[in-house]
Amino acid sequence: xxxxxxxxxxxxxxxxxxxxxxxxxxxxxxxxxxxxxxxxxxxxxxxxxxxxxxxxxxxxxxxxxxxxxxxxxxxxxxxxxxxxxxxxxxxxxxxxxxxxxxxxxxxxxxxxxxxxxxxxxxxxxxxxxxxxxxxxxxxxxxxxxxxxxxxxxxxxxxxxxxxxxxxxxxxxxxxxxxxxxxxxxxxxxxxxxxxxxxxxxxxxxxxxxxxxxxxxxxxxxxxxxxxxxxxxxxxxxxxxxxxxxxxxxxxxxxxxxxxxxxxxxxxxxxxxxxxxxxxxxxxxxxxxxxxxxxxxxxxxxxxxxxxxxxxxxxxxxxxxxxxxxxxxxxxxxxxxxxxxxxxxxxxxxxxxxxxxxxxxxxxxxxxxxxxxxxxxxxxxxxxxxxxxxxxxxxxxxxxxxxxxxxxxxxxxxxxxxxxxxxx
Amino acid sequence: xxxxxxxxxxxxxxxxxxxxxxxxxxxxxxxxxxxxxxxxxxxxxxxxxxxxxxxxxxxxxxxxxxxxxxxxxxxxxxxxxxxxxxxxxxxxxxxxxxxxxxxxxxxxxxxxxxxxxxxxxxxxxxxxxxxxxxxxxxxxxxxxxx
Numbered sequence: 001x002x003x004x005x006x007x008x009x010x011x012x013x014x015x016x017x018x019x020x021x022x023x024x025x026x027x028x029x030x031x032x033x034x035x036x037x038x039x040x041x042x043x044x045x046x047x048x049x050x051x052x053x054x055x056x057x058x059x060x061x062x063x064x065x066x067x068x069x070x071x072x073x074x075x076x077x078x079x080x081x082x083x084x085x086x087x088x089x090x091x092x093x094x095x096x097x098x099x100x101x102x103x104x105x106x107x108x109x110x111x112x113x114x115x116x117x118x119x120x121x122x123x124x125x126x127x128x129x130x131x132x133x134x135x136x137x138x139x140x141x142x143x144x145x146x147x148x149x150x151x152x153x154x155x156x157x158x159x160x161x162x163x164x165x166x167x168x169x170x171x172x173x174x175x176x177x178x179x180x181x182x183x184x185x186x187x188x189x190x191x192x193x194x195x196x197x198x199x200x201x202x203x204x205x206x207x208x209x210x211x212x213x214x215x216x217x218x219x220x221x222x223x224x225x226x227x228x229x230x231x232x233x234x235x236x237x238x239x240x241x242x243x244x245x246x247x248x249x250x251x252x253x254x255x256x257x258x259x260x261x262x263x264x265x266x267x268x269x270x271x272x273x274x275x276x277x278x279x280x281x282x283x284x285x286x287x288x289x290x291x292x293x294x295x296x297x298x299x300x301x302x303x304x305x306x307x308x309x310x311x312x313x314x315x316x317x318x319x320x321x322x323x324x325x326x327x328x329x330x331x332x333x334x335x336x337x338x339x340x341x342x343x344x345x346x347x348x349x350x351x352x353x354x355x356x357x358x359x360x361x362x363x364x365x366x367x368x369x370x371x372x373x374x375x376x377x378x379x380x381x382x383x384x385x386x387x388x389x390x391x392x393x394x395x396x397x398x399x400x401x402x403x404x405x406x407x408x409x410x411x412x413x414x415x416x417x418x419x420x421x422x423x
Numbered sequence: 424x425x426x427x428x429x430x431x432x433x434x435x436x437x438x439x440x441x442x443x444x445x446x447x448x449x450x451x452x453x454x455x456x457x458x459x460x461x462x463x464x465x466x467x468x469x470x471x472x473x474x475x476x477x478x479x480x481x482x483x484x485x486x487x488x489x490x491x492x493x494x495x496x497x498x499x500x501x502x503x504x505x506x507x508x509x510x511x512x513x514x515x516x517x518x519x520x521x522x523x524x525x526x527x528x529x530x531x532x533x534x535x536x537x538x539x540x541x542x543x544x545x546x547x548x549x550x551x552x553x554x555x556x557x558x559x560x561x562x563x564x565x566x567x568x569x
Contacts, residue, residue: 040462044517062513064520075521083467097464 001037001320002327002342004030004175007102009327012194012314013335014307016105021300025092025107027175028119028292029099030318032088034174034285035126037321038278039082041386042133043075046275049380050141054150055373070136077132084125088289091115091122104335106304119293126286127251130279134255137279142262151272152263155363156381158352159184159226159269161216161233164243165319172244172284174319180243181216184228186267189216194315197326201343213350214343224351232351235323236385237277242267247280249287255280271356274384281321310335320345322386346387356381361404370406370415378404426566427454427472427527431461431479431511437544438487438537438551442478445535448559452568461511466518466526475527476562477511480551481534488550490558493532531565533558 004026011018018026044063048056052065067075086096093099094109101109111119141147150156161184165177181189181200192200203212204221215221219231226232233239247253259276260266292298316327323345330339346353360381364374403418430446432439446455456468469475483491493512511532518526535558538548546552563569 036463063517067517067520072521075517079463079466079521082463086464086467096467098459 001033001318001325003099003102005316005318005320005325005327007104008176008316008318009314009329010102010104010316010335012316013310013312013329013331014104014314015311016305016307018106019302019305021298022105022107022303022305023176024292024295024298025109025111025303026102028289028298029089029092029101030175031285031288031292032085032092032122032126034321035085035129035282035289036082036089038282038285039078039085039129039133041321042137042275042278042282043078045383045386046278047136047140049376049383050144050147054380055376057372061376070140074132074136078129081125081129081132084122084129085289088119088122088126091119103304105307108303110301110303111299113296113299116293116296116299120290123286123290123293126289127283130251130283130286133279133282137276141276151276152270155360156271156356156384157269158234158271158355158359159228160230160352161189161219162239162242162267163233163235163324163348164240165317165324166244167248169248170245171248172240172246172281172319173248174285177319179317179324181233182243182267184230184267184269186242190218194317195313195328197315197317197328197343201326203343203347209350211347211350214348215351224354226352226355230351233348234352234385235345235348236274237281237321238268238271238274238384239323240281240319241273241277247284249284249291252280252284252287255283271352271381271384274386309333322346323348346385349385349387353382353385353387356385365406368406368408368414370404370417372417375404375417424473425454425471426474426476427456427468428476428478428562428566429456429458429465429468431458431477433459434545435543437539437542438480438535438547439540440545441480441535441537441547441551441555444547445478445533445555445558445562448555449562449568453566461514463514463517465511465514466522469515469518469527469530470522470525472527473529474566475530476565477530477532478558478562479511479532479534480537480540482537482540483534485536486550487536487538487548488554489536490554490561491534491536492561493534494530533561 048061048066051069052061090096093101101107163181165173166180167173167177178191178193180191183189201214202217203214206213215231222231246256310331313330318325326343328341329337331337360378364377405416406414408414428446428449430442432442434440434443443457449455535554
């Protein structure tokens with residue numbers, strides 16, 4: 001995701017548009033990555049909360065537990081089909097992970113006719129994977145009254161504005177488009193592209209956090225509060241669902257309409273619905289891969305523009321799987337970066353995630369009674385955002401440390417829960 | 424017997440690249456894979472092999488340059504509680520659950536205790552650099568490579 005945002009920013013730094021073929025290959029590559037990314041998040045992190053139960057212990061509530069419940073054959077099918085997306089990634093970018101094809105104004109890895117046909121076959125696998133995923137979601141969540149009460153209830157609900165990317169027909173798109181903003185009622189507040197983001201988004205530094213808190217500049221900073229009048233906003237799959245007028249592929253559109261009918265309209269503020277929209281987008285990305293790979297012109301050898309002198313500044317914006325991703329570079333006359341600003345999805349979602357955690361804590365901790373299950377009920381509140389802390393800490397045993405301190409009304413610590421051992 | 428050595432890390436962040444440097448010693452000798460980060464791609468890299476070694480920089484509080492070995496007994500007891508990424512152990516457990524026949528019969532994880540994984544540099548800290556030949560020897564011994 002960062003790779004693509006970065007090369008789009010590099011395009012802008014050189015003031016060059018990629019060739020039509022390069023743009024198609026980039027979009028193909030990007031949608032294949034969506035398939036792989038959404039699959040991992042849904043099956044490893046999202047579905048276990050439902051399949052294994054929201055208060056199941058971490059020993060059960062994971063992909064292994066999910067496999068035990070739904071069957072090893074399903075698990076095997078998911079991982080095998082997902083590998084088809086990885087294969088497309090390799091065919092379009094030169095490597096199965098860590099691609100090596102991006103160039104300002106182009107793409108260095110051309111696609112041969114044989115590779116195009118191979119990608120088409122892989123695309124069918126991705127569509128099968130998406131059908132299976134929507135089916136699993138339907139059986140496990142939508143047909144379970146208890147879980148649907150959780151999905152549509154008020155505990156996991158954060159009322160914010162939304163930003164997402166749409167194409168010229170106002171449909172959800174990922175690689176390129178216009179960023180559209182809607183308010184808590186779904187009314188459009190504005191649209192921006194590239195460097196115009198500075199007119200719409202401001203970042204506030206908070207004394208208690210390393211992370212800045214973005215908000216809608218024109219509404220002004222109103223604090224970390226949700227509800228009508230708030231200036232914070234959410235990004236990601238649910239934001240795209242709320243902002244766009246649907247999807248430009250048939251099976252994804254069908255799934256979109258089903259969700260729309262279930263909620264009786266939009267915007268939908270129920271955060272667990274992020275998982276539902278993620279499953280719909282998995283289908284959309286798979287169908288988009290097939291659509292692009294069906295176009296024989298992607299084998300055209302013209303994949304690179306000539307570069308001129310850098311213009312000195314560029315912004316690249318993509319719709320990352322977990323939300324709007326902005327790369328903004330300033331460079332010297334040789335194109336070397338002298339200043340950079342990145343606003344990533346987890347930053348955009350800082351406000352909503354904090355509110356989600358607070359709401360879950362206030363809902364589940366009653367009369368001073370807390371237990372280990374609360375750790376997960378709080379995790380459920382922020383997991384839909386698929387927040388991405390740096391993966392490079394390499395701290396064994398590899399857990400995401402969560403600590404919950406219960407403070408009484410005198411400010412005294414009553415109890416502390418954590419999911420890690422102190423060394 | 425088919426063996427693979429998988430190095431994990433980012434070569435641009437000083438000691439974080441130690442796993443990749445160790446893997447370089449085995450290129451052309453056995454199959455090698457380098458991963459900048461891990462997810463299901465780790466399972467992709469393991470399937471079809473009899474024996475696998477995973478090498479990574481780790482932070483456990485020991486002296487920088489210490490070599491720590493992990494095996495099935497260790498990861499069998501570890502569960503991830505994740506938001507976005509998975510631990511090596513979690514991914515391996517998933518691999519064994521879903522592909523019991525295709526996963527390696529033996530997997531060893533060699534961790535090299537890191538000192539600095541934040542400075543932008545392709546050169547490891549001296550203590551970590553010194554650990555590289557020791558880790559290489561351990562892997563050679565484990566895989567029976569002369």
